[in-house]
Amino acid sequence: MVIPKDLLPLETRENTLKKVSEVISRFAEKGVPLLDPEEDLKIQSSSYRKAARRIEALESLFDKHEIAKSPLIEQKLKVFHMKQELAAKIKLLKKTIRSSTVLAFKDEFKARKRALRRLGYVTNEDVVELKGRVACEISSADELTLSELMFNGVLKDITVEEIVSLLSCFVWQEKLQNAPKPREELDSLFVQLQDIARRVAKVQLECKVQIDVENFVSSFRPDIMEAVYAWAKGSKFYEIMEITQVFEGSLIRAIRRLEEVLQQLIQAAKSIGETELVSKFEEAVSKIKRDIVFAASLYL
Template sequence: MFVILCSLQSTAYPFCNLAGLFVLNAPGVMSNSPSFSPLRIIRFHGDWLLNLRSVKVFMKIIKLSSARLPMPKDLLPLQTRENMLKSTSEFLARNASGLPLDPEANMGIRSSSYQKLVRRIEALESLFDKHEISKSPLIEQKLKVLHMKQELTAKIKSIKRQMRSSTELAFKDELKARKRVLRRLGYATSDDVVELKGKVACEISSAEELTLTELIFNGVLKDVKVEEMVSLLSCFVWQEKLQDASKPREELELLFTQLQDTARRVAKVQLECKVQIDVEGFVNSFRPDIMEAVYAWAKGSKFYEIMEITPVFEGSLIRAIRRLEEVLQQLILAAKSIGETELEAKFEEAVSKIKRDIVFAASLYL
């Protein structure tokens, strides 16, 4: 878009530039800005030279004029530019308002929504004129502060959108990686159809579902006694780390080794699928500290007797057994969803063995 830029430049002070007048080769643009005011010849410490040149600029259109001034095709000759400046100055002198464009009269806009907006603007302008701040000498300064606030608010919103976009992108990559894990382990097909193992894992939310599902489908839980199974499942709900915890008996330790091997395999698959995970840290998150105590509880021992087996606090052990019962309830639903009636009955028997006495009392003070 080509415009005529009129500026005054001092021979004594070449660094001083005073913007004069912009004229678009389109419907005129009028503004209250000094940059759009008629050219004023100013004398300041010497002679000023009139310097007219054609430049290409980008600007924000504030108002449109219904008048259109024809411009010569060639603005390079000095005489042409001077004539253009003269005709433009004469037009602005005769039409101080700039003949603003009326959308209804000049463009034939009869939209009801436009008329509502016009009335809304007029009402707001009327309210502003009646407000005491409109008479304030600091109105320009306050408006600048308001505009700065609006710009900062817009920047904040833009940055937040960028942050959300970046976060969504990160989650998208993680989602793809986890979907690869599910396909590798046989929980879903390449078309994202949930397989049998996936249905079981969907029912488990109170324990590490992938490792637990692998144990189920590997037959580990089916081939052991109910008490041993409950003891093994306690490793999924116990989070505390005891320094002086005794090792479980041989058959329980063998089960725990199988659990560790399964957890390590699951973690390695996740690592290969670009899921960020510490393999050994994941394996060590399963603790055997209360296996003996839970085994004894499932065998029918009294609560004070199992407290003599393990150094954990009473409240911690009670919470662990309660969480264990919650996991077993989810496993019952998981077994039912795949039609494993034998395994379902085994889980129900495990619930009946541990859900008793003071551990599941409504209040410890009764």
């Protein structure tokens, strides 16, 4: 059957309709045969032939399968198609979530970079400054607050025992009910720490970093300052347990973490040539790393 190229004239359309109707009537029982893509449409693509053979093989397998004779085949196919659609939607949603997460992290990354620039850890060209080199050495405590303590001269102006006591605020996370307030000189150091922590947190907040200033400040706890101070002074373990409410195991873990922080501070001070601080931190390690707290086993 030949269909004219120009179907605008009414007579041409009527003649074409008659021809189409005639073809349909001839194949009323089995329907109009489909055009063969290769023979009729002259499609010679190897990828098409491969796909066509694959479809034929799958159709043959399906016809031989027992499910093809099931009376519920239509219903099962509908369920299968629904499952495929849902799987496609899930895949799309996961992709959207991933892209959203990347954007969120990207915004946070930019905000943190702004904060580091404001605090003087990197330059506008993202070159690491002296403060940044110190912060890079610290991973067992809040590196920004601890670096600020170092560069503000707080750690230089106090004794080794006071350094150890102050640093205990970085490693102690538990909250004690009705914990006794440390002595005046230690409490004064803790107030300085809070001021520095608040300033660091406020700068981050101004730079759009998601942070709760007061929660951040309150994360530094003074509960074991007295006990750690006494330990650095040479007191026995049973003696320091008499001046604190914490459990023995918790205090031992805190002092061990404190030693880890001090080791990192030694490396940080060395990286910027602060020999005085290096000596202080090394002395602090020697004062706390002793006796039962650092025994290989508590049962020895």
